[in-house]
Amino acid sequence: MAAKLILSMDGAVIKEYPLNKERMTIGRKAHNDIVIDNLAVSGEHAAVVTIMHDSFLEDLDSTNGLEVNGVPTKKHFLQNNDVIEIGKHKLKYINDQITQTTSADFERTMVMRGPVSQAGAAKAGTMKTPARPNQPAEGEAAERTGKFDASLPAKAAAPATPPAASRPAAQGDTARVAVVQILTGPNAGKELELVKNLTTLGKPGLQVAVLTRRPQGFFITHVEGASFPLVNGQALMNQAHQLNDHDVIELAGIKMEFYFKG
Amino acid sequence: MRRPAGVIMKVEDALEMICQTHPGMVRSHNEDSVACESACGLVVLADGMGGYNAGEVASGIAVSVVATEVSHSLQNNSPIRRDEETGDEYGVLLLRDNIQRANAAIYYAAQSQPQYAGMGTTIVTGLFYDNRVAVAHVGDSRLYRLRGETMEAVTRDHSLLQEQIDSGMISIEDARLSKNKNLVTRAVGIDAKVASEIHVHDVLVGDVYLFCSDGLNDMVEDEDIHSTLYAMQGNLPLAAEQLIQMANDGGGRDNVSVILVKVKGRFSAPGSWLARMLDWFRK
Numbered sequence: 001m002a003a004k005l006i007l008s009m010d011g012a013v014i015k016e017y018p019l020n021k022e023r024m025t026i027g028r029k030a031h032n033d034i035v036i037d038n039l040a041v042s043g044e045h046a047a048v049v050t051i052m053h054d055s056f057l058e059d060l061d062s063t064n065g066l067e068v069n070g071v072p073t074k075k076h077f078l079q080n081n082d083v084i085e086i087g088k089h090k091l092k093y094i095n096d097q098i099t100q101t102t103s104a105d106f107e108r109t110m111v112m113r114g115p116v117s118q119a120g121a122a123k124a125g126t127m128k129t130p131a132r133p134n135q136p137a138e139g140e141a142a143e144r145t146g147k148f149d150a151s152l153p154a155k156a157a158a159p160a161t162p163p164a165a166s167r168p169a170a171q172g173d174t175a176r177v178a179v180v181q182i183l184t185g186p187n188a189g190k191e192l193e194l195v196k197n198l199t200t201l202g203k204p205g206l207q208v209a210v211l212t213r214r215p216q217g218f219f220i221t222h223v224e225g226a227s228f229p230l231v232n233g234q235a236l237m238n239q240a241h242q243l244n245d246h247d248v249i250e251l252a253g254i255k256m257e258f259y260f261k262g
Numbered sequence: 263m264r265r266p267a268g269v270i271m272k273v274e275d276a277l278e279m280i281c282q283t284h285p286g287m288v289r290s291h292n293e294d295s296v297a298c299e300s301a302c303g304l305v306v307l308a309d310g311m312g313g314y315n316a317g318e319v320a321s322g323i324a325v326s327v328v329a330t331e332v333s334h335s336l337q338n339n340s341p342i343r344r345d346e347e348t349g350d351e352y353g354v355l356l357l358r359d360n361i362q363r364a365n366a367a368i369y370y371a372a373q374s375q376p377q378y379a380g381m382g383t384t385i386v387t388g389l390f391y392d393n394r395v396a397v398a399h400v401g402d403s404r405l406y407r408l409r410g411e412t413m414e415a416v417t418r419d420h421s422l423l424q425e426q427i428d429s430g431m432i433s434i435e436d437a438r439l440s441k442n443k444n445l446v447t448r449a450v451g452i453d454a455k456v457a458s459e460i461h462v463h464d465v466l467v468g469d470v471y472l473f474c475s476d477g478l479n480d481m482v483e484d485e486d487i488h489s490t491l492y493a494m495q496g497n498l499p500l501a502a503e504q505l506i507q508m509a510n511d512g513g514g515r516d517n518v519s520v521i522l523v524k525v526k527g528r529f530s531a532p533g534s535w536l537a538r539m540l541d542w543f544r545k
Binding site: 049051052053054056077079111196197198200204205208210212214215221223224225 | 311382422426431432433436439440442445446447448449452486489490492493494495496497500504507508511
C-alpha cells in the first residue's frame with residue numbers, strides 16, 4: 001500500500017493521490033502530477049520524492065512557499081499525518097506503511113544492489129536486481145536476501161511483542177526521577193538528578209563507579225580504582241548492584257544518598 | 263603500570279582487546295561473528311544476512327578467512343613493507359585481498375548450495391601496526407573511536423540512509439525516523455567482486471576503538487555509547503558488557519557484537535626488528 005496525499009480545501013476533500021512515482025510534482029500547470037488550479041500556487045510549486053517507504057517534500061522555489069504542520073518549510077521528511085499547506089489548499093500525507101510494517105520488519109539488514117538512483121526507482125518492497133547473464137534463477141534468490149525471505153513474516157511479527165511488553169512494567173522505577181544527594185565532603189548538600197542512562201561517579205583513571213538506569217531500575221557498578229564502593233556499609237562485588245530508595249553509597253570517603261523524588 | 267611514552271612495545275602488549283557477541287533478546291540465531299588476533303593486532307567483526315542459518319555461515323566464513331589469512335601472512339611479512347606494483351602498504355593489501363577472498367568463498371558457497379543462495383555479510387576489520395590502524399569495511403558495521411573526551415565515527419556506513427544523508431535529502435535528526443535503516447548498499451559475498459573501503463588512521467596512546475554491528479548503534483544512542491566508553495575505559499570487559507546490556511535493555515531486536523581495543527602504549531610493526539631492517543634496506 002503506497003503512501004498517499006489527500007488534497008482538501010476548507011475541510012472538503014478534493015482528491016487522493018497515491019505516491020506511486022519516485023517523483024511527483026505539485027503545481028498550478030497542467031503537466032504536474034498533482035494540479036492545484038489556484039493563482040496562489042506556482043506553476044511548479046513543490047515535489048515529493050519517494051524512496052522505498054520514505055517520502056521527502058521539497059519546495060521548488062515557489063513564490064508563496066509552503067507550510068508543513070503550520071511551519072514554513074523548504075525541505076521536509078514527511079511523517080504520517082503531516083499536513084502540507086499551499087495557499088488555502090491542504091495536502092495530508094498518509095503512510096499506512098507505518099502501521100503495516102512495524103520497525104521489527106526492518107531490523108534485518110538487507111542488501112540493496114546497484115546505484116541508489118536505480119534502487120530508488122524500484123517500487124516499495126521489491127528491490128531491483130540487475131539482470132545477470134548465465135544465472136536467470138539466481139536473481140530471484142538474491143532478491144530475497146534478508147528479511148523478505150518467505151520464512152520470515154511469522155518470525156518478524158513476533159519480535160515486536162517482548163520489548164513492548166517489558167516496557168510498561170519497567171516504567172515503575174525508571175519513570176520516577178532518581179537523585180543522588182551528596183552527604184559529606186566539600187560538596188555536601190549537592191543533588192544530582194539521574195536523568196541519563198549512565199552517570200559517572202569519580203574520575204576515569206583513578207576511581208570510577210557508574211550508576212546505570214535500566215528497565216528494572218537503577219544499578220551501581222564498580223568500574224576501576226583500588227577500593228570498591230560501599231552500599232549501606234557493604235562493599236560491592238564485581239557485579240552490578242541494584243539500588244533501593246534511600247540507599248547510602250560511599251565512594252572514596254564521600255557518602256551520598258540515592259532516593260526517588262516524588 | 264605506566265610506561266614512558268618513548269618505549270615501543272610489541273603490538274600484543276600495547277593493545278588490550280575484548281570481543282563479545284550476543285544474540286540479543288529476540289533472535290534465536292546469532293548471525294554476527296567476531297575474532298581478535300591479539301598477536302598480530304587484528305580484529306574482525308561481521309554481521310551476516312540470509313535465510314535460515316545462511317547469515318551465520320556468511321559472517322563465519324568472512325571472519326575466519328580474514329582472521330586466519332591475515333595473521334598467517336603476517337608471520338613472514340611486515341605490514342609496513344610497500345608493494346612494488348601498487349605502492350600500497352602490505353597491511354592494507356592484506357585486508358583488501360582477504361576481504362576479496364572471503365567474498366569469493368561466500369559467493370561460491372551461495373552459488374553451489376541452494377540453501378545459501380543470496381547470503382552475504384557486512385564486515386569491519388582493523389589491523390594495528392606501526393602506531394596506526396588500517397580499517398577496512400563493507401556495509402553498516404561500524405568503528406567508533408574515543409580519543410580524549412570525544413567520540414567519533416571512523417567509518418561511514420554503506421547504506422541507503424547514509425547516502426540519503428550525504429546527498430542532503432535527509433538530516434541526521436530525521437534519519438533516526440527513517441524506516442530504511444537496514445538497507446546496505448554493499449555487502450561481502452553478494453557479487454563476484456566486492457569493493458571494500460580502506461583507510462589508515464594514526465593511533466594515539468589512550469585511544470579506545472569500538473567495532474560494532476548495527477545491533478548496537480540501532481538500539482543505543484551515540485550519546486550513551488560515548489558516555490559508556492568514556493566512563494568505563496578503565497575496565498574494558500565491563501564496558502563491553504554494559505554496551506551489550508544497553509542494546510538488550512533497549513529491545514535487543516538484533517544480534518549485538520562489540521570489539522573494544524584500547525591503546526596502552528606505542529607499538530611497532532609486528533615481526534622482528536631484523537625483518538624490518540631488511541625491509542628498510544629493500545626500499
